[in-house]
Each structure stands twice: as C-alpha cells, then as structure tokens.
Amino acid sequence: MGELVDFFIRSRNFILFVLLEVLSFYFIINTNNYWGATYFNTSNRYAAQVLAWSNAVNEFARLRQVNADLAMENERLNAQLTQLLQSKPAAPAEYAADSAFASRFKFTVAKVVNNTTQFANNYITIDKGTDDGIRPGMGVISPTGVVGRVKSCNRHFSVVTSILHSSFLVSSALTKAEEIGTARWDGVDPHLIKLNDISLTKPVAKGDSVVTSERNSTFPPGILVGRVRTVGVQPNRVFHDITLDLATNFSSLAFVYVVENRLQTEQxxxxxxxxxxK
Structure with missing residues (x-):
C-alpha cells in the first residue's frame, strides 16, 4: 500500500496533466457542436469496426462446431436417401425390396485426423473405432463421393485404405451408358482416376457421371466416383481409355461417413x- 502511495506522489504532476487533458477534451466536445459531432462519428465508426472484428472472430471460432453439425445432418440425410433409393430400385413395377434390404446401410460420421495423397499407396486416419461400431471392410464416403475402405481399427481410431491406393478397386457404373467397369487409381494425380473395362461399343462423353454399381456389398449403389474428363482408345484393345475427375477432393477432406452394410456378412x-x- 505504501508503494502505491509513493507512486502517486512521484507521478502527481503527470497524473494532474492527464486529468486536465481529459477535462479539456470533455469541455471541447460538450461546448462545440462541430467537434462534438466529429468525436461521436469517429467513435461510432471505430466501435462498429471493433464489433465487426469481434463478430468475425466469434464466427470463425464456431466454424468447427458448424461443420460438425452439418456432418451429422448429412449422415441422417444419407441414410434416408439410401433407404428411399433401395426401397424403389430401377426394376419391374411388381418388384418391391423388403425392409431389411432397403435399410441395410448404416452411416457413422467421423473426422479425418490424418490423410496422405502423395504416395502410391495412401491411407486416411479417422477418429472412430471399434467402440463406435467400426470394423475392417466397411466402406467410407465423403459428402461428395467415394473415399475408401476401412483397413484396421482400434478402440478409438481407424485406418482407411484410400481410393488413392494402387490396389484399391471400385465397381463403378456409367450412368448414361449403363455399363459397369472398374475404377482404379494409376498413382499419378490425386485428382484423377481411371475407369477400366468399358467397351468401345458403349457411348461415353466428357462430363458423364460414374457412380458405384449395384455389384458390390461395400458401398451403397449410386455414390459418385467421378465424372468423365477424357475419353480415348486403348491400343490393341476393345476398351475405352477413360480418365475421371474424382468426386472427392482429398486435399480438403475433413469429415467422412463410414458405411455399414448390415447384410454384408450374410451375403x-x-x-x-x-x-x-463347386
């Protein structure tokens, strides 16, 4: 307490100067309309700027929660859409899928905690494991398309074999040509993938959509794999040389959905x- 008193005594001249400056500033603003208006306009402008910065910081801080909420909502919508599509497949009018088949896919949202794209064989780590019902062999998709397949798990994490892997194959269908082939990464560009085994007799055009086919038990049918970028002819072969733009952007992958096919083991x-x- 004595040190505080000594400080005020030593600084009394400076403190008096500051108080007189404040008092002078107060009288100028309150007795002169021009300077009063200038002060209030300036203070309001800076206050508004500070408020805008504060709001921007708050919104940025909430982005993580907003993204998580959107991922949960997409999980719910994916489940509803898949069940609707599976209950009314492209089939004769008299055909109707039973409820167990239509609702066989379950989606679990997970966050990407590690991801590689620069190797010939790439993997992704997610923050869900066996405690969340994840097990090897489950498919993994993003909000925009196919991602990969679960390779291994522990209680809280799982490693996913990315579609950007030299041995990863996806049974895929050209939506317009209604032809089934195999999508496989050639290890070059993480934004492109090859579609193989599409006959030259089938018409293929740039921009055509390629989705997961009905002939796999890992992914729901109709999940986008990519869109046709280029179409050529393979030398001495009867197949198109097709390159796709991948639907999933792996450089910005944040949330994924692990797909469980409840009937996969039975099938x-x-x-x-x-x-x-045999």
Whole structure:
C-alpha cells in the first residue's frame, strides 16, 4: 500500500496533466457542436469496426462446431436417401425390396485426423473405432463421393485404405451408358482416376457421371466416383481409355461417413458357401 502511495506522489504532476487533458477534451466536445459531432462519428465508426472484428472472430471460432453439425445432418440425410433409393430400385413395377434390404446401410460420421495423397499407396486416419461400431471392410464416403475402405481399427481410431491406393478397386457404373467397369487409381494425380473395362461399343462423353454399381456389398449403389474428363482408345484393345475427375477432393477432406452394410456378412457367407461347393 505504501508503494502505491509513493507512486502517486512521484507521478502527481503527470497524473494532474492527464486529468486536465481529459477535462479539456470533455469541455471541447460538450461546448462545440462541430467537434462534438466529429468525436461521436469517429467513435461510432471505430466501435462498429471493433464489433465487426469481434463478430468475425466469434464466427470463425464456431466454424468447427458448424461443420460438425452439418456432418451429422448429412449422415441422417444419407441414410434416408439410401433407404428411399433401395426401397424403389430401377426394376419391374411388381418388384418391391423388403425392409431389411432397403435399410441395410448404416452411416457413422467421423473426422479425418490424418490423410496422405502423395504416395502410391495412401491411407486416411479417422477418429472412430471399434467402440463406435467400426470394423475392417466397411466402406467410407465423403459428402461428395467415394473415399475408401476401412483397413484396421482400434478402440478409438481407424485406418482407411484410400481410393488413392494402387490396389484399391471400385465397381463403378456409367450412368448414361449403363455399363459397369472398374475404377482404379494409376498413382499419378490425386485428382484423377481411371475407369477400366468399358467397351468401345458403349457411348461415353466428357462430363458423364460414374457412380458405384449395384455389384458390390461395400458401398451403397449410386455414390459418385467421378465424372468423365477424357475419353480415348486403348491400343490393341476393345476398351475405352477413360480418365475421371474424382468426386472427392482429398486435399480438403475433413469429415467422412463410414458405411455399414448390415447384410454384408450374410451375403458373403452364402456366396462363399456356393464357391466351396463347386
């Protein structure tokens, strides 16, 4: 307390000067209309600027929560859309899928915590594991398209084999030509992927959509793989040379959806049984 008193005594001249300056400034503003208006306009402008900066900071701080909320909403909408499409597939009018088949896909939202794109074989790490019902073999998609397949899990994390992997294959269908082929990355550009085994007899045009086909048990059918970028002819072969623009931008991948096919094990057990009986 004594030190504080000593400080005021030593600084009394400076403190008096400041008080007189403030008092003078107060009288100028309150007795002169021009300077009063100038002061209030200036203070309001700076106050508005500070408020705008404050709002911008608050909005930026909330972006993480906003993105998480949007991911959860997309998870719900994906489940509803997939169930609707599976209950009314392109089939004869008398055909109707049973409820178990139509609702066989379950979606779990997860956050990407690590991701590579620069190698020949790339992997993604997500923040969901066996405690969240994730297991190897499940498909992984993004809000825009195919991402990969779960390779391994522990309780809280999973490693996903990216579609940007030399051995990753996706059964894919050209929507206009209604032809099924195989999408496979050639290890060059992380924005492009090849579509193989499309016959030259099938018309293919730039911009055509390529989606997951009905002939796989990992991904729901109709998930976008990419769009045709270029169409050529493979030398001495009867197939198109097709390059796609990947639907998923892996450089900005933040949230993904792990897809569980509840009937996958049942389907594969039956198919394996038939194979062993041949």
């Amino acid at each position: 594969e057990q039956l198919e394996n049984q038939i194979e062993t009986e």
